[in-house]
Amino acid sequence: MSKKKINIENMSAAEIREHRLNILYKVLPIISILLLIGLWLFASSLSSGFPSPGDVWERTVRLFTKPVKKMNLFGHIFASLQRIGLALLFDWTFGIAFGILIGWNRKAKAFFTPMFNAFRAVPPLAWIPLITLWFGIGEFPKVLIVIFGSLASIVVNVQAGMSNVEQIYLNVGTVFNTNSRQQLFKIAIPSALDAIFAGVRTSTSAAWMVVLAAEMLGADSGVGFLISRGMDSMDMPLVLTSMISIGIVGALLAIITQYAERLICPWTRRKKSF
């Protein structure tokens, strides 16, 4: 970088233009963050109900020195991650298998689609009363709600990928005498891998959204619990601390799934988009 700056006089016009644009693209996100903090400072100076960045920072530190329910911030984040981990384990096994089935087999599609559409038309949070009645308020019902909230997004993506396999690839298979098992495993599933990954990404973010809601309605751990605790005790700095943690963890999850996709499917040149 510094070398380039020294040599700026030797650069061609095109290089200088490129160089300036690159600087601009790096500066703009920083301005954006600074503007957000500025707006926050301004808003908190107007109302005492809106904690300042300093208050939030202080509250975050206090969360480590004086844990809530014997858990610091990381403990609560981990509790939430554990719940979505279990739910995603189910999504990525059963959900992917089910998506492949209804995307590939027309009879299965005709049979299961009405059932599946009815299921996914109901918002996951609407299940809470029934699930609470059946399973109480332990870990299992929370994981179940997360599954209900994230399963549809992976099934829909996988199904779309499997039913849009390019005919030409299947023709190549036919010319090379593939049997139907090879058509499925050597052609259809690999060609749908990018759609499957889109499902992995959307189900992850959906699970992260739903787990917070599930935790806000009766839990004694997790980031959603921290928010409802903050609400009950009028502890707005705690609410904002939790909100910011949620944002950061959500972004990290998106980066991780994106990175995994690039590792497993090196042929998709998806640009960073989160």
Next chain:
Amino acid sequence: MDEKKKVILKLEHISQSYVVNSQVKDAVEDVSLEVYDNEFLVILGPGHCGKTVLMNIIAGLEKPVGGAVYLDGEQVEGSDKRIGMVFQSLALMPWKTVMANVEFGPEVAGVPKEERRKTAQKYIDLVGLKGFEKSYPHELSGGMKQRVGIARAYTNNPEILLMDEPFGQLDAQTRYAMEEEVLRIWEKEKRTIIFVTNNIEEAVYLGDRIVLLSNCPAKVKEIYDLKNLARPRNTTDPEFLRIRTEISDNTDLAL
């Protein structure tokens, strides 16, 4: 040269029709054809009419409504290992490297890895893609992709190679280069090639014989024997131009 040529593939009264918007449309009408062993046969026809359908029927990708295909005297049902195909375009699997694409045929046939690697490498070298084995299709140019397609078809060791307008989407320069390539490869590894094109110059440059198809529905209009036109051919040679004009005058316009 004049010894009796062996017929390897025979089409007998092939017809194909489809129902489009509740109307029957004929795509191919009563095409009968004999293809000789190791010849370079070009099927030339206008527009989007019947040529690809004919290829798909020979490859076993679709069933004709009438007629039959015979390979070495036996009727062909469905796809056959002895018939390979180079597709129009985009038929390389984007999730596979060049090597994995080329070895796909033997892979699904259950040939052990080491053996199929050796065959695949031979043809990757032959088409001039040495060093690109680990590249993905999206990293290759249009001409290179077609080379992969050719290598893939050869690696399965077919007796007959169908090439369905393989260079239709290449720019003119690359197209000339690929025509020379395909002849070079064919001279080295003799197979029966059935090459479909809508380009008269390409047909005269490549073919031992040219089967001229009519406008829709496709019928055999004329068969030209170009055995006496010496190779390598020169597109500005008077004899070349004479044949080109002769075929051109006989061609239906598809507008």
